[in-house]
Structure formats: C-alpha cells, structure tokens
Amino acid sequence: MSSFIVTRRGLLRTGALSGLALAAPMHFVRGAYAEDKMSCNVPTGDTVTFGFNVPLSGPYADEGQDELKAYKLAVKHLNGEGDGGMLPTFSSKALKGNGILGKKVAFVSGDTQTKADAARDSAKRMVEKDGAVVITGGSSSAEAVAVQSLCQDLGVIFMTGLTHSNDTTGKDKKRYGFRHFFNAYMSGIGLGPVIGEAYGADRKAYHLTADYTWGWTQEESMKAATEKLGWQTVKTVRTPLGIGDYSQYITPVLNSGADVLILNHYGKDMINSLTQAVQFGLRDKQVNGKQFEIVVPLFSELMAQGAGEAIKGIYGTANWDWKLTDPGTKAFTQSFGKEYGTPPSQAAHTCYVQALLYADACERAGTFYAPEVIKALEGFDFDGLGNGPTLYRAEDHQCFKDILVVQGKEAPKDKFDLLEVRKIIPAKDVTYDAKIFGGDLGPADAKTC
C-alpha cells in the first residue's frame, strides 16, 4: 500500500504545472475570441466561402457574367494570385493577399435569372447548402431588395451588386445589407444641373417610366431635379417591364407639347425604348422652338452597346468608368483587361470593390462574426478603389463618393469606347440626409444557421 505525502516543493511544482496547463489553450485561441460568438456560416476550416449571386440568364445576363468575372478576379487577388489589382491602391492596408484572417477564399455562384424569387432561392441555397458567409451580386433593385431582406433574416451579410433604386438603402434598407453603387436620387442631383446647362431652364419634360421600384424612385428623383431647374413635367407614364415594342407609348409624346423625353428605363427596356424613340424621329424634331432632346438617367456600357447609334449624344449618369485616370481605376482596368481582354463594366467594378470591402472589414474586425463585421463596415472611410474618398455611411449603409455624368460618344473608337465622362460630381454634392427615405436598418443580432 503506497502512501500519499504532500510536500511543500511538490505542491508548488504541481500548482505551477496546473497553471501552465490551464493557461496553454488561451495562447492558441488568442485572437479567435469571436469564433466563440458564432454567426451564420462563420468558417471553422481553412477556407472561407463567398456566395456570388449574379444573373447568368435573363435580360441582364451579360452584366451578370461581367460581375462574375470581377468576383473571380477579386478572389484571385485576395488569395495573393495575379497582379493584386486594387489591393495596393486601397487605402486600408489590412488585406495582405494571403486570404482573409489566414483562410483561403473559396466561392460558390448562383444564377439569379434576373428575377427576385430566383435570386432569393439561389442565395438561400448558397447559405444553407454551400456554407457561404457572405452573399454578393445582382443587377436589379428588385433582386437586391428581395435578397437583402432574406439575408437580414438569415443573419448573413449581403454586399449588393448593381442596384440603383433609392429604396435599397432607403425604405427597404437592412442592417445586413450594404450598397457601394450610387442611387437614383444621386443621379437626379448630378444630372439636373448638367442638362439644365445643356438644354436651358425653359423645358417641358415627358417621362416614360418602368413600372417597378427602381423606375418609380428614378422618376421621382428626376422630376424633383428638373422641376428645380424650372422645367415643367408634362406627363409621367408608367410602362410595363419587358414589353419590347414601345411605339404605342412613344407616339403620344409626339403631340404632347413636351420637348424633352426622360426614359426611366434600364437594361433591355432602355435599349428598346431609346432605339424606338430615335426611330420615331424624336431627336430630329423641333418643339416649342427648341431641339427635342432625350435623357436616360442611368445607363451602362453594355446597354450603350445594345442601343448602338441611338446612344450618341445622350446624357446619363454612371457609378464609375474604366477611362478614369486615378490609380485604383488604372490598376483594376489593367488587371481585368489582361485577364479577360476587355475593359470592366461599372457592374464589374462595383462587385469587385464590394468583395474587397467585405474581406477588408473581416480583417479589420479580426473575425467573420457578422455583427463585428457590420460594425467594421459602418462609417468606414476609404480611398483608392476608383471613386475617390468614399464613406460607407452608418445610418443607411449607402456609399457616398463622386459620381459621373456621362454622354454617348459621337465618334467612338470601338465598342468599349461608347461613353464620355462629361463631369465628375463631388461626393459632397450628392450627399443627403439619410432620414429623407425613411426605413429602418433593423437589428444586427447574430443568427446561426
């Protein structure tokens, strides 16, 4: 039978060893405190999965494909492959090109079909089945609003793609949703003075408006901006989405007394309505002793390609253009051009930037835990991503930065050179009070899935 004798030396040695043993795990989990706080799909392995939710079919499929190209490039750059793109020009130096928080970035993608319900289904699958920690992408406001609401419910951050409706960061804003792209209100503020200067203060405008959330807010914003110039609004007409032939809506414009037609249409609708308005000779008409003009508040390079000759001389606004000369734009255009042989569209740019911004926020927060990442994005000031100094405003999750007034080029060199940047509207001029569009961000509660 052995006897158990406690000595002073033995007690001290045992105490020291026990203390060391208890303290050791703290050394290995240092910096990983937040993983104790789990939110939906916080990665536990050595990869982190992004969910790219883009339209690969439907009317905005070409834009969606450009978005996906940009996302793939962003993943490359985040993982330290390629030339790094905008990582070196980005003012935040948290990203080192070694993934995010030491984890390699992987991705899954889904086809939104340019439909809100399909976009929701696809985002849900990527979160629930593929383990995506963030959802990003999309080319329409209807999709963005639907997916944003889903992501709020799931507790997954949604970095929107191309969405221009005021509602996305207005009445439908969500704590888990973040928009880098500009909005219809900003288009109105930016475009108003330029068309006022070009066409004068005594004008009569006729609006044709796509009958959904984006169209309504675009019409409202343009109406406010032009009426502020002294223009009179003759008529606002809502048109169904995707009707193809707009002749029955264009012919009433001929005898309406209006001398400006504002087309609040986007995508294929814009291509068709603009092409047909030009065919009906509107731009050759003289009304009220003035040259008849057409304005398209929002258009993109891809749409300009679809509209062909009709886009020449038309004023509009854009979030970004590859021909800008800042270092961020140059680096991204070079990187994208080398990879794919074409310059990037504004849809590609905003998506690339959103992927980087999310990754950077995780690095700065030191965690993938969603509420902490949200805090890191809210009120974040940055530069070097192509739009000059930018603020991700905490109150509505809308980015405030310079926007562009563009005009269809009269003599383009090729199909990528269709737009000319006419004016850069400074961020301070397009900044507005977050309260004007109402809405409530809702809680940032973490959810597990």
Add this chain to the structure above:
Amino acid sequence: MDAILLQILNGLDKGGAYALIALGLTLVFGTLGVVNFAHGALFMMGAFCAVAFNKLLTLQSVTIDPSQTTPWGSPMEVRQPYVEAWLGESGKFLVDYSVPASILLAIPVMLIVGIAMERGLIRHFYKRPHSEQILVTFGLAIVIQEIIKHYFGANPIPQPAPAAFRGTAAVGEMIGLGQGLPYPWWRLIYLAFSLSIIGAVFAFLRFTTYGMVVRAGMRDRETVGLLGINIERRFTVVFGIAAVVAGVAGVMYTPILPPDYHIGMEFLVLSFVVVVVGGMGSLGGAVLAGFLLGILQSFASMNEVKAIIPGIDQIIIYLVAVVVLLTLPRGLMGRAGVMEE
C-alpha cells in the same frame, strides 16, 4: 386625329408581326394538328440569321500594331473589314443593306431548320395529347434559346435599317392630311412586307395545286391519303414554309427591336392568343385577329384611355380574348370540329 392615326399605324405594324407568327402557328396546327410552342424560337432564329449575316459581312482582318497599346498594356489590334477592303463602296452598300439581304440566307436556313424539326422531333408526337406536344416544343424552344445565347450572348444586338430608311416618313402629306404624322420608314416597310408575305402564303394555298392539296389535307387528311397523295410529305414542307414565314418576319423586325435570345418568347404568347381569337385552324382568322389585337393594344395604351380605365393597356389582349370566346366559342373565324374533341 393625328394621335388616333398614329395609334392605328402602330397597331398595324405590330399586328403585322403578330399575324405573320400566328399564320405559321395556324398552318402547322391546321395541317399537322401540332400545338408548336417552338414557333417563337423560329422567329428568333430568323432574327439571328440577320445578326449572323451582318457578322459575316463585317468579318475583320486583325493585325497587331506594336506602336499602340490598350489601356491594360497589350498591343493594340487594328481591324479592317474584309468586305470593305475587297469591294470598296459596294462592300459598304452591302453592309448597309445587310438586314433585307439576309432574307436570302434566312429562307434556306429556316426551310432546313423547319423540315429537320418536323422530321426529327415533332413527327413523333403527332398522335400524342396536345399537352405533351406543348411540353416537348416548349422544351425545344428553350434549348434553341440557350444555344443562341451561348453563341451570341444575352445582350440585344442592334441591327440598323439601311441608311436610306432610317428617318421618318411624312405620312400626313402622303394621305393629304397636311404636315405632321411622322412615322418611321422601316415600320411602314415592315407593314408592307407583312402584307405581301401574308398575300403570298394565301396565294400559294389558293392558286397552286400543291396548296389545293394541302387545303384538302387540312379538311380531310385520310381521304387525300386514300387518293395516293403523300400528304405527310406535303405537310412537312408546310412546316418548313411556316418556319420560313416566322424566320423572315424575324429578320425584318430586327431594326425595330434589337434581337436577343428571348425575342421569340415575347411574341409567342400573344400570337397564341391571336390564333385562339382568330379561331384555331383558320388562316384568315389568324390574320384578322393579329391586326385587330395589334390596333386594340395600341389604343389601350393611349393616355386618354388609360385615364378612364387604368392598366387597360396590360390586359386588353386577354380581355378581348375572354369576350370573343364567350360570345364566339370557336373564335372569329373558327371551324366546327377543330380542337373540340
């Protein structure tokens, strides 16, 4: 008055497109008894014949100019269209008229596609229920769409009308109503074109022996077969003709609506309503209903009409269909016994 005349013109050119598609649908239904949901895809394929022909004419030689670089640092490619280099001004003229010229490509292509479609797939579904025919032809339409999207992308591809027809015609002066009433030249040409194609199809069926046999086959297929005539083969050719009609309608529509892979579907549903309103199997009914619905749709879009009945522009076609079918269950000119079993 001007506004009303303009809406009538709008309705007529829109109705022309509906009538051409509905005519082909009715021909196929009347001869083969097949409800062909891939007919819109044939319209779209015709439109893409124009796109392909234009791409062919604008094929370019590419040389690298090392003295210039792209914004991403690659050497600049200098492109020169072959046709313009070889033919000079004549080449430019040919490119300018590529849309009407592409009809020459579309006719044989659509004839072959139509016959291949009928022989390769649709013939296996003659005796199957209409629901199965709809499913298989709808599936076929989706396959064709995806193939076109793969090769041409999803973005609409503009096809300008020849420069001489890009402006507007002073219709008011033409009909003695003074100035005003400007209407795009190409839409007027499209209207004339659709009327002439409709006339040609009717003349073919009415005044040729071939057409007479086809009409007889539409009435009583078995008796015509008993007379030793291979009616199956004639119906296959009719399917090819229907494909050609849809195809050339698509070609000529490209300057009005830049085509994309989905353009056929946009017309298909409305064209089916046109066929039903006109009367299943009635060629005259399809044409009449096409123009009628086109005009009514245009009038329903007038601000004055919408002020009285908001949203009427979006439901008028279906409203008319309901009223016609309630009062004339066989449609405007439908025959007894068609789809009534």
